[in-house]
Amino acid sequence: MTRPGYKDIARQAGVGTATVERVLNGRGGVRPELVEKVVIAARSLNYPRILPDTHRGLMRIDVLMVRPETTFYRRLSRAFEQISHSIDPLIVVHRTFVEETSPKDIARAISQSDYPRAGLILAVPNSPAVKAAVNEVAAKGTPVVHVVTRASEDHVEFVGIDNHAAGRTAAHFICRMARTEGPVVALCHPIYQVHRDRLRGFSDYFRDNPGPIRFEWLGFTRDEEHFSAETLSIALQKYPNLVGLYNAGGANSALIEVLRRSGRGRDILFIGHELTDYTRTALREGIMDVVLDQAPEAQAQRALDIVLRRIGLTEIEPDRNPIRFITITAESL
Template structure:
């Protein structure tokens, strides 16, 4: 792509071209707040030259996450903490957990931070209010990275696995490793996360494109990643489809689903594949309650997100690739 012009940077920053020239050529005489706006705009437009320092003090990167009680987001938060501890003292990574059901509060936090920040990393639901807040932040020239899942219609950098491929992989193994004939259901949080929509779409597309005689994908159920709600949906499904032979959980609450299967007469006959390796899913694999787990390596996602953010802030010179994070398929044989 062509190198962005001073005029394009000035338009995004809301300043004159003379101000852009003074900042980018290091000639001084520009107020700190305007300097920040120019440098942020230049970074947002991928200006290729090394840019002046944005702050003389600490650069603050905010990470916004949800559901701290889940193993996955706990692992993700801990990974950010470990990586941040090894960064230069001029960099601060601030982690914030928010209620995933309060889109207005999340949007307000995105658009109106409590403290000045140099960059934003977030894993939050897809919602119109959140999309609007992200558009505002991007227009201000603040680098934004979406991790794990993303909002539709935004051009922020995305870090995560190929969720469509993960869904297809789940269907591939279920179809080939479950010899019995019968019904298959899928379970996920809801339609609030694009990550789950992509996984279910991949799962459905595979079974439609490569139908197997006697295997029928009959329903997608929503458990909200809540233990009781998910277990109840599964028990209802077992009652509605007594011939069930396959279960794909694209979201959380694997432990409660495993408990429900342990207590059901046909639980051991169902091929159950879910996401995220935890202590409890490892136990379920060893017991034969779960057949396979797809783990998406939250530690690798945190590392990639911070590396890309440092590059966007001009603190890493070499270009960084952003291929999808590799997910791992785990059975009782390779725990």
């Protein structure tokens, strides 16, 4: 027997195939009575997919993120989209990008919604306004999960890597792998608590392991291409004998280009975050030495698992340990 398709379900339910597609993929915009017809028809045809109890109606989980132009957040967004296709089709995972530098806009997006939310997943920077908005939503009983970075220290369900450990790992590699003795610099975007956590771990390692390889300077980049390139150029002028570079944030492509043009890329041990086309190429060229990837796909899955557990759609208790970051070198590509 062949697998039933959208046309078969549409014929059985007396609706169009577009309606079937919207219901089974959780896209919303379908009247509850039609949702019920589609689900009943799919069940009667033994459609090979988990189908929901129709009496619940649509349940919406909002995901708020920033910076859609970055590879990391594109990966995170794509992961939420892909996972949403494999869960209960009456659960709608709605992704929205908000302006990173506007706490008021972020807070407004958290507080205001045109429909009831079953859960809220946040990958946004923290601020007093954002924290207040999170507390307001959580006080109403909406499950809130922070991904990648904490938007609030209160009501925290946090999914992410151990950023302090990531910073210590970067320092460990530099101290062990640097090609000669000398100064080390680090770059970050201080708006994010997780970047500060990484730098704290990085600094702690050098404090605990004093030696001829020294952490001497910290630059702030805003995770923006122009500022990142300018900051690294200043560091190269300031430290002509630079032996190590750690980028705790983004904009690796700009740093890679500066090192490539300077001719010093193979002399400076460079460690950064997130595997992208740029960092993969830089690893192969020997400009980057180690990439610490924080597995956004695993973070998206864990965050949705926590929300589904909180709203009673699964009895499986999600793992609460930090997501394991992945260490990548040219030899492991």
